[in-house]
Structure formats: structure tokens, C-alpha cells
Amino acid sequence: MEQLQIGVSGWQIGLVLVWLGLIGGVSELARRFGYSSEITRKIVHIGAGHVILLAWWFMLPAWIGVAASVIFGAVALISYRWPILPGINSVGRRSWGTFFYAISIGVLMGWCWPQGYPYFGVVGILIMCWGDGLAALVGQRWGTHGYEIWSESKSIEGSLTMALTSAIVVLVVLGTIQGLSLQLLLVAIGVAIAATILEAVSKYGVDNLTVPIGSAATALALSQLLASG
Template structure:
């Protein structure tokens, strides 16, 4: 009954779902911050768990927004608010030692103005630009979350054999990048396809997702620091527009 009353007014529905989504995202971030601050999670691991978990949690809330064209703007306010928080911490306007501990490699707040900031901006752009009726943005976002996040975690633990053209990257990390990109992207595309958001429904996407994941893996393997969130997502968007 409450949900029926809520959905009767799209403006109220989108406002309420936006607030709930923001609360869920901030709660997830705070949990990870606390685990890192108390030494339960190491700094670099907490950073990548945040990377892998925040985006998917946000996208899983998309179906609860109204079917109105303006719903994407309400949804985009969630990553925008978090991104503004990142900027505030990075430039020193907001003092949040736990967040710095969880989201940086060395404890320098200015690091948040690189990878985490790009992460948030990419989510804002893809949410508004593609939303839930297009597989393109979702594909790119999930490859960034699952692939790039898993690549770092696995690479640091199993990355004994380095890539000849990128000494900071490893074969194990690249394999994890491909697997994470494919699994996250294909799972979310399949879910939203079953929810009938893609019209016409997607058919035979396994090969397409695998091909894009492979190319994104090659891009991620290049010896560039702190811009993976931009480069691999941008490549995935271009390829998604081409193939879908």
C-alpha cells in the first residue's frame, strides 16, 4: 500500500528513492571507512572494495525510480553528492580521516582527487547519458567496478609475472580484470534485460560483452596511473555504442 501511494506521484517517488539510495551508499562507505580505520581491512584492499561495491549497489537501486524521463537526474544526484564530498575531503574543506584511510594508497587526501573523483564523475555522466534503458552505460560502469577493482586485488597478491610493456601490471591482474569485467557487466545486463528495460531485449550478448571486456583489459593494462576509471570506461562506452 505504501509503495502504491509512493508511485502515484513520480516526483515524490524519485525524491524518496534518491534519499534512500544515498543513505545506502553512504552507509556502505562508512562501513568500509570504519573497517579500514580499525585495521580490519588494509588500506589498499578497502579502497578497491569500495570501488567494486559502491557502483553496483547504486545501479541495483535504479529500478525503484519512476519511469519519468527526469528520474535519471534524481538518480545522478547520488553520485554527484558523494563526488562533491570527495572534492571537499581532497582539498581539505572536510576533515574525514577515516575516509582518507579507506580511499587512498598513502594517506594523502589529495589522492581522492584522482581515481575516486573520476569514479564519481563517470557515474554521474553515464547515469544521465544512458540511464537504465540503455546497456551502454551500465556495461561501462560495471566493467570499471568489477574489472578494475578485481585486477588490483588479484594483481597485488598473485601478480608475480609482470607484463613486458607495463611493469606495474601483471598477467594475473589482467586475467582478473577480464573476468571481473565480463561477470559484472554480463550479470547486470542480464538482470535489466529480464526486467524488460532494454527494448528490444538483448539477444546473444555473451560474445559482445566478452569482446569488450577483452579490449577494456588491454586498455587497463597500459602503463598509465590513476586514469583507468576514465580510459577503460570511455573505451567501453564507445564499443558499446558501436555494438549495441
């Protein structure tokens, strides 16, 4: 597949940094107004991942995403020991979610950008942001039908939210590229099932890696399979 012809300018990087700063500021403001740590983390979880949209729209080179993921991944590891990111991590918290979050963006940009299909990377990251983020919030607030996998408590309400949100992400993102069709609907259903299973069986925050990469890979595989069928 033809590779993307991509460049970068200072104002584009600046806008990405402004967006991340804005999300961090909103999270800190929520913390100061007494919102729970789970809410402040989800603000960052959902908001920060939208840098993938900026990277797509600006057609930023893959190496920027990879380099940024290494830097932020290192910061995340340090923050597990020292409170560098108090609104995101708790010291000693049994989750590697923030680290995997950063790494997943670098992996998907490093994979999808050079191949010429960045939109599959966008699908993976936005499913992680919105699907996983909303599933946790819905599950905690309205999750009355619980189940357990590998000592991890989940809820049917949260899993249904994950599935529905994942399908919507696929329809919106890929629909802007290829238009809505029965084929795309089948892709959306397949990705929703895969993402929901990956989110349900993951532990210690590894879903921030398995969900985006698994969702992107499933979307790509199903798209190619149905296109050739």
C-alpha cells in the first residue's frame, strides 16, 4: 500500500501539546472541586487519546508518535514510584494502565501510519478511550449485574457499553473513509465483540494495550476479508 507523504510543523506539535495541557488542566480542576480520582483519571483517559485524531488530521510522521509514547511511557513508569501524575496514577496502584496507554499509541502509529491506513490506528485508540472509559463509568454507576473473570469484577452493563461504543467508533471513523455499508456494519460488530472480550479478560491495565491493538487488527482483518469475499 502506498505510504503516506507526511510532514510536521511547529504549530501542529504545539496544538497537540495545548490539547494535552487542556485535558490535564480539566482533570486537575475536577480534582480540586472534589471529584473522585476515578473521574479525574477517566477525563484524562478519554481526552488524551484524541491526540490520535490530531496526528491523523495533521498527518504527523509515525516517529513522533513512537518517540512520544516512549517518553510518556517512561514518565508513567516513574510516576508509579513517585507522584508525578497524581491525577492519573496512585502510587502503588496495581495497574500498568497508564504505561500501556502510552505504548499503544506508539505501536499503532508505528504500524498503521507507514502502511497507509492510519484510520485503523485511530479506531483502536478511540475504542480504548471511549469504550473502555465509558464502560468503567457505566459499570461503576449502573452495573447491577456483575460477573467475574480471573478475579476481575465486571458488569453486563459495562460490557454492553463497551460493545456499543466500539461499534459506534468503527462506524464513525471508517464510515468517513468508505461510507456506510453492510460490510462496514459487519466489521463494526466483529470489532465490538473482540474489544469487549479483550476488555473483559485483561488484568492490571493491560487492556490499554490489548484493546486498541486487538481492535485495530480485527478491523483491518475483517475489512480485508470482506472486501475480498
